Amino acid sequence: MRFAGIDIGSRTIELVVVDKNLQVVDTLQADTGFDPIAEARKLISEVRYDRIMATGYGRNLFEISFDAPTVTEIKAHARGARAMFPDAQTILDIGGQDSKAIALFENGKVKKFEMNDRCAAGTGKFLEIMARTLGYAIEDFGCGALMAEQDLNISSMCTVFAESEVTSLIAKGKSREEIARGLHSSVIRRAIGMINRVSSSGNIVFTGGVAKNPCLRQLLAEKLGRDVQVPDDPQMVGAFGAALLAAEII
């Protein structure tokens, strides 16, 4: 038996397949684009599985098109993170358009969660736009920020307002590394607020595409003062969790 999990996010789709021993046998990724179901169809045609479970914002669309069970990103990330880090207590997941903090019980079940409502402030999309404004490729944005000696304070978390704040800092002749670091700090301030509302101590597992950013990983550990663990491929955690949950269906 093989079990698949597909995480249809706002920016990317991930597909993970595990075998009967729950070992990962396939991982695939594609951009979500404007027709997520067509992309999902393409991905699943490349692998073999007996049962699939969908998560991510596109899960209901997938459910309708493929008659598959679904699970929220929150439970999927909880399951995936706990499988990778058996002592995981709190998860911070920052994806393309939303961010969440999830606290777990000892047994791995979700105890409490917080999620951003409405706007995409402080998420992957925010970082993408800010990187572009400063002339960075998104992959280099975090490294650029790490080169700064100090933070510049960026007060706005709204993408539109922050962009004009950045423009005015550029006009003042501030270095782009420092502006970049200021932006990273503001994302982390917001994430820490969310984490503190669900848990006050213990380790953090950082997941989602944004966890690939080295500056954010460093700032999170520094400013939170708690141990931060990041999976090798943080974008796959949701799909991995969904695959494990697919295997648990009786």
Next chain:
Amino acid sequence: MNADYRSMWTDLGLDLEAHDALLSVLGKAYQDIYLSQKERPQGMGYFDSVMSDIHGLRIKELMDEKASGRKIIGSYCVFVPEELVLAANATLVGLCSGADFAMEEVERLLPRNTCALIKSLFGFKLGKVCPYLECADMVVGENTCDGKKKAYESLSDLLGNLYVMDLPQVKSTNGKAMLLDEYKRFKTALEKLTGATITAESLKESIRTVNAKRAAIHRLSTLRKADPAPISGLDALLANQILFFDNPVRFTESVNKLCDELEQRIEAKTGVFPKKTPRVLISGCPQAMPNWKLHMLVESAGAVIVGEESCVGERGTRNLIDESGETVEEMLEAITNRYFQVDCAIFTPNAERLEHIQQMVAEYKADGVIHYGLLFCQPYLIEAIPVEKALEEEQIPCLRIETDYSMEDLGQLKTRVEAFVEQLG
């Protein structure tokens, strides 16, 4: 559509085109949300028929009452005592405040950061789409939250027949005396409007009528304690919403008839959802007609709502009036005693509300609580934080939601509600 209704709506000054659009959206939403439910009790047929004709038949009845000399009183709050209204030969109706309408015009009169309920009551007036409001001889506003009391100053310019009732904010002896005084002042205003005198006899009868209505709703609430739940939260919410519009005697009969059927279901151990479906209590801001957003999300996520700690729900209908009073004075005191117990978040402190939430969680065997807050509603949003903390200390999962009447946050809310339901399962 009945042609008589169109001329009636025109006479009431409605904007027919906008009104048609409203009815069509409402009809579609009702179809999708209500009529698609499975295993609905047959007794809901009555409420479906009321809904399908909510701006027609009921308005026609009210117009006929007016023609025969009765007055129509509109209200926005559960602090307005229906007993006094009925005893003065008038009819009380709750006014529409559960959907966005004419928002651009509304935002010329109110700041954008105003709660959806207040904006809505302006929207229905400015959009000329609420026949209840237009047929009312007197509209009662009440000094509850700051938002409402300041907004009534502007609404007064639009209405011309707005009566503002003051309300205490502290549950003290002085507070209660003030409420009694305000009810006396309201009695005088009603008598002046209708020309009728409220007598011991008429007041006693109206207390009985309204008590019977509340008792019927209490009976319905009690039946929701069963597992499997015999009725969906959506349907029970609808009954609680229609309570504000319908003829009280007919409403009471219809709710009791529905309850007879639900008792049979409980006996037969059948329900709308399978046994062991996660049970959710909703607590917080009122869900005025036609606000079904949260109930729809929760029940389509695979949980059942077993109670509403809300003004459109148990907070609004809890407690009956002591019927032992013989004089008008005694009865006014009894009325005041009942309404003074309403634990609205405008009161400070308001510890009774938390006790009621905890009590409801236990009685309805709720697995978790969703605190429903309207954006910018300070009294409930601020109370939500200590409520959540207290519930979590007792290991009762709680999800705090802040939203409005728009559908733009539906995707995010859906994920949060579904994750909460997973948490309960």
